[in-house]
Amino acid sequence: MVKRKEIFIFLLLLILSIFFIYVYNEIKTTKKDIYARIEAHQIEQTSAVIKNIQNEFISFLNLKNSNDLRQAFSDNKNREKYEHIISLMLSSNIKYAYILYKDDRDKFRFILDASKIDKANFYQKFDVNETEYINIYTTKKPQIIKQKEIENLYITVLHPIIVDNEVIGIFSVDMTSDIQKTILKSIKPLETFFIILIIFILLLMIMTIMQIFHYFITRRKIFTDSLTRTFNRNYLEDMSSILNLTHYSLAMLDLDKFKMINDTYGHKGGDYILFAASKVFKNSIRDSDILVRYGGEEFLLLINNRGANESTLDICKRLKNSISKERFFYDGHEIKMTVSIGLHKHPYLEKNLQEAIKKADEVLYLAKRNGRNRIEIYDEKIANESSFSSKNISFVKEALDEDRVVCYYQPIYDYNSGEIYKYEALVRIVAKDNTIVGPYEFLPQIKNTNIHYKLTQRILHVVFEEIKRSKKDISVNINFSDLANKDIEESIVKHLKSNPDLASKVTFEILESSEVDDAKLFKEKTNLIHALGAKVSIDDFGSGYSNFKTIIDIEANYLKIDGSLIKNIDVNIKDYKVVKSIIHFAAQSNMKTIAEFVHSKEVFDKLVELNVDYMQGFYISTPKATLIEKEELFR
């Protein structure tokens, strides 16, 4: 919008400046025209006077030839008489009036000089150079000399003195440029005004050009990722409204195991790989394709499908192969990289670009889950069977990039000791307006997307750091699908193996739901957690498809009873009985119980009555940004 406005102003100024230049030019032309008219008028008037005077003295002095002319004016009386007559025509504009005679050696001499100043003697030689002095003898017609070289003289009018068709002398009148100067003086303010106006408009035009230039520079900066020199998400947001998705296929690209590069070689190493990989991407795509760094090691590629000789899948394959073939060297080490790609061939079928990105991200997640270094293509038929929320996932992506993902901590209370047993970490996103956004507003939207496991990794990082800092026990929620993710697993192993103290203070709260369809894999993962020295808690127990055998098999440390069973326990006898059974089952299976959603004293008392091990809920404390102490409970 800014660009259009600036260009409009620039064009307006351009038209204005052309108009004013035209007006200025017209004034100049008019000035010249006035000069010409005055000049013609002056010449006409002077010529008429000269003609009358010369007719008078030719007849009075009875002149027949040039010798007669010389003889007649060699007489002082004649000369004085006619000098007096001729001097009457002198004015501020007519400076000199004199009669010239050409002698037998073709030298011009003053025969009569009526000038008041710089008066010449009779017969004094006069050096003239203009050809008009010669021409007048052949043409026998008045000659006008425009005096450009002579100071204070504007024009010289040469009038032939003709007797019997012979030129016997020249009547010469020199005019000054006084009138022209006066005209120039009166027009000058107008000219100056237009010059200032034109300069002002030109300055405005320069400023506008600079603004447009600045706009494009800023736009380039805003829309370009400084590290990879590809477009960034700002560009995508800006162009999403005008992007015609029918012309593109959409691919999400994610460098595999990139976190490991960062962990091994540091951020500089990671940046280098990102830079080098983006170069490979750029070399593998065409000019008509648009590559965007979508965040971290994730890229978005809009593949132009108009008039393409190769399919979008072929381009994705080329990208994948180029990256895997490329040998990256950093700090003397050779680094092999691969890329996982989620391809949506027909993004125009989606409601908008964001929705298309989400779908491509979902299949990228699949590519990751299915072993990385592969391309997964989005299948619209399958997709139609499931419904996804269309909420913008870039909200989470931006929060990750801008480090706005935080954890709030809710204490888990031990009634028997009266102490805080541990805390549950609950994810929050600090929105750009500094409001705190809870997980229900964004977690459903990123379910089954690549961004979900990135969020999980970030939460784990935040929690691990908090445990290291506070030395307190903290539970962290994790989906089974996240736990099955190789990157997350590697991250957990890496952190806990090297830090047993940290491991002993972490509890992974795994959601007990229909997702846990592979009991064997579930057991494998929980065994790994146990082996690392961390604890396992089954979250929301009693709400889903509770499989008691699986729960017993995995040997969880805690059973967290679902809030839906707890919240009405003081009034609902059935819930009371179910909770009582769960507590009994847990005790029998050597598991501790945690009741969540303890929102009132009545519920709290019922749970005390049932001898539940630990409790959490708003009655005890709401989640806080920091780890609170027991003195702050029940407020």
Add this chain to the structure above:
Amino acid sequence: MKIFISILFLILVTSASEQKYAIKAQILEKVFANISIGKDFIIWSDNKELLFELKKSKNFTTSINCENATMIILEDKKNLEKNCINKPIFVLEYNLLSEVSQSFGAIFWKKGRPNIIILSPRAKKLSIDISQKLNEYVEEKVW
């Protein structure tokens, strides 16, 4: 003819008054290049600006006093010292040709145009040879 064209050119560019002395000096240089006084030109002038311009010439030298000069360029009759009165004099006013009998030539502006006059009888009297190239400026007497 070449001399005439050169002088003509100089005459044509007389518009700039601030360059008047420079132009006068150049015209004089052209004139003096075509006359012979039987000895080297050592010029003195009562017009200091003109003398300064003439000093730049490679063809003749200048003098700070008229005694050592072989050619005098005079602007004001009062400035002519007695012991220099018999030296060849080139004047800068037409009327000075009449007033200073030793003067043999003049350069002056008449009605805005530069004019040159060389008086042949006086030149002859002073044993000054005038080249034919200056014929169009030669006069027999002062009018």
